[in-house]
Amino acid sequence: MPLPPDVVEILLVEDSPADARLTQEAFKDGKVRNNLAVVSDGLQAMAYLRREGRFADAPRPDLVLLDLNLPKMDGREVLKQMKTDPGLMTIPVVILTTSPADADVLAAYEYHANCYIQKPVDLTRFLAVIAAIETFWLTVVKLPVVAE
Amino acid sequence: MSDAKDARPAGSTARFFIVLVLLMLGTGIEAFHVIAKHRAIFIRSLDARVDVQRLNGATQDEAASLRGFALTGDPVFRHEYDAAHRAYVVALGRLESDLALPEQAVMLGEVRRYDAEHTRWERERGGAAALDRMRALAAAVDAQLRSRSQWIAGIANFAIGGWVFVVVVLTAGFGILAVSSERRRLAQEVRLRADIASRNAALERSNQSLQEFAYVASHDLQEPLRTVASFTQLLQKRYAGRLDAQADEFIGFAVDGAKRMQQLINDILQYSRVTTHGKTFERVGIENAVERAIVALQGRIAERSAAVVVLGSLPVVTGDPAQLSQLFLNLIGNAIKYNQAEQPRVEISARHDGEEWVFRVADNGIGIAPQYHEQIFRIFTRLHTREEYEGTGIGLALCRRILERHRGRIWLESSEGSGTSIFFTLPAEIL
Incomplete structure (x- = not known):
């Protein structure tokens, strides 16, 4: 039985550089060692996950943080493709978006998102949410180990 | 303007019909008068005809008895003649x-003159001539009678025809007038309604686009503002005490400003959501709405050891349950917030007044000077500094907005230092 990785690989799909940076800052304070890679649109996200082009050497992420409203290919499509791709469907996807719309929440779970989080407006709460994601997904949850 | 223009043809039509009615009355009276007169003549003429026949008979009897006497000399004929x-x-x-x-009188005069000029025996000799004269008189009377009766019939026909004509014209006229005025009224109403509808639609559109603008603008402003607020806060968190005191102060102002702006934008969003994101109306027990507001305010109520009491019973109305709870939340919240009493007291009551319910939320708080009673309902209007009482000035504006959506009104009675009574109305349910 392979040991769980000591460094957790996280892919953040986020088009706002400020939000990406803020999330990086939040993860910096974390207790679990992690590598946070950031891509800014849906096409890049799929290329990263499928290790295409410049992402040929990208690691397989243990967790994906996915924004919904993205340029080129939006988060809903990324989610759909991931969850219908046998090679990617076991990767937990956390939807992290500003949208409070019930329709978005419902659609996300219909496409088998693992959870849906609305980004808090307030910094303190945002940091708390990222800390909660880290605690839950990186320490509480047992993630699948895929032999490669 | 358009009223005066439309009134003119209607006025002249009215005058035309007044003339027509007068004409009808005139012809009618005249026709009856003529008919009555000629009817009398006609009846007398009928009598005259009988008289002429008798006269004729008497003349023939006279002639016959004269002839008999001349032939026989029998005195009987003389008596017959006298009787005739x-x-x-x-x-x-x-x-x-x-x-x-x-x-006819002329004819009769001639007969009398003949009688007077000729002696009995002369008349005897001229008997044939007298008979002819009598026949002529009878024929003349008959002819007169016929022409008279025809004339009367003509007059009557004319009068009746005239009457019928006038009545028909008048009825048709009034009909046409009524129909055309009704049509004009309808057309005017249709125009008016179309006008109102198009104005309403335009107003609705502009109102809606304004609301959408407010909503989209504030929604889109949230994103960059979140970045500003987050990074100034992060700056404060990571670098407080590591720069100099002045830098900390500046950062503090930036953080505070961004937070307040976020609050204002939230308020605008909430305010515009009243109409853009309102729920469908349903039956709402006000008692439940108040209960929900009290639960939401529990912290503040406990903190101030406030008493929130409902006097009497509260009705069931038609409305948006969330918004009606929000309404009470804001009003009860204000009653406790702007209150310096040892134990803030809020009384909620309702009374039925005609077609609406009048609600009252009364407190023993600091009160509001009369000159502010109107402006306090405007968005972002505040009577105190943030140091005295925190807030953005959205509460009462939101209440008014919610009530506008529910076809209600809101006002207050208060004076400084003697508490405030907020009154508002909601339409009563039609049972």
Whole structure:
């Protein structure tokens, strides 16, 4: 039985550089060692996950943080493709978006998102949410180990 | 303007019909008068005709008895003649009183003159001539009678025809007038309604686009503002005490400003959501709405050891349950917030007044000076500094907005230092 990785690989799909940076800052304070890679649109996200082009050497992420409203290919499509791709469907996807719309929440779970989080407006709460994601997904949850 | 223009043809039509009615009355009276007069003449003429026949008979009897006497010399014929002559005189007298027309009178005059000028025996000799004259008179009376009756019939026909015509014209006229005025009124109403509808639609559109603008603008402003707020806060968190005191102060202002702006934008969003994101109306027990507000305010109520009491019972109305709870949340919240009493007291009551319910939320708080009673309902209007009482000034504006959506009104009664009573109305349910 392979040991769980000591460094957790996280892919953040986020088009706002400020939000990406803020999330990086939040993860910096974390207790679990992690590598946070950031891509800014849906096409890049799929290329990263499928290790295409410049992402040929990208690691397989243990967790994906996915924004919904993205340029080129939006988060809903990324989610759909991931969850219908046998090679990617076991990767937990956390939807992290500003949208409070019930329709978005419902659609996300219909496409088998693992959870849906609305980004808090307030910094303190945002940091708390990222800390909660880290605690839950990186320490509480047992993630699948895929032999490669 | 358009009223005066439309009134003019209607006025002239009215005048036309007044003339027509007068004409009808005039013709009617005249026709009846003529018919009545000629009817009398006609009846007298009928009598005259009978008189002429009698006169004729008497003349023939006279002639017959004269001839008999001349042939036989029998005195019986003499008596017969006398009787016939008496009948002749009586008939002549009657005819004289029954003749109504001048031409008949002329004829009669000639008969009398002949009688006066000729002796009995001369008349005997001229018997044939007298008979002819009588026949002529009878024929003349008959002719007169016929023409008279035809004339009366003509007059009557004309009068009746005229009447019928006038009545028909008048009825048709009034009909046309009524129909055309009704049509004009309808057309005007249709125009007016279309006008109102298009104005309403335009107003609705502009109102809606304004609301959408407010919503989109504030929603889109949230994103960059979140970045500003987050990074100034991060700056504060990571670098407080590591720069100098002035830098900390500046960062503090930036953080505070961004937070307040976020609050204002939230308020605008909430305010515009009243109409853009309102739920469908349903039956709402006000008691439940108040209960929900009290639960949401539990912290503040406990903190101030406030008493929130409902006096009497509260009705069931039609509305948006969330918004009606929000309404009470804001009003009860204000009543406790702007209150310096040892134990803030909030009384909620309702009374039925005609077609609406009048609610009252009364407190023993600091009160509001009369000059602010109107402006306090405007968005972002505040009577205190943030140091005295925190807040953005959205509460009462939101209440008014919610009530506008529910076809209600809101006002207050208060004076400084003697508490405030907020009144608002909601339409009563139609049972």
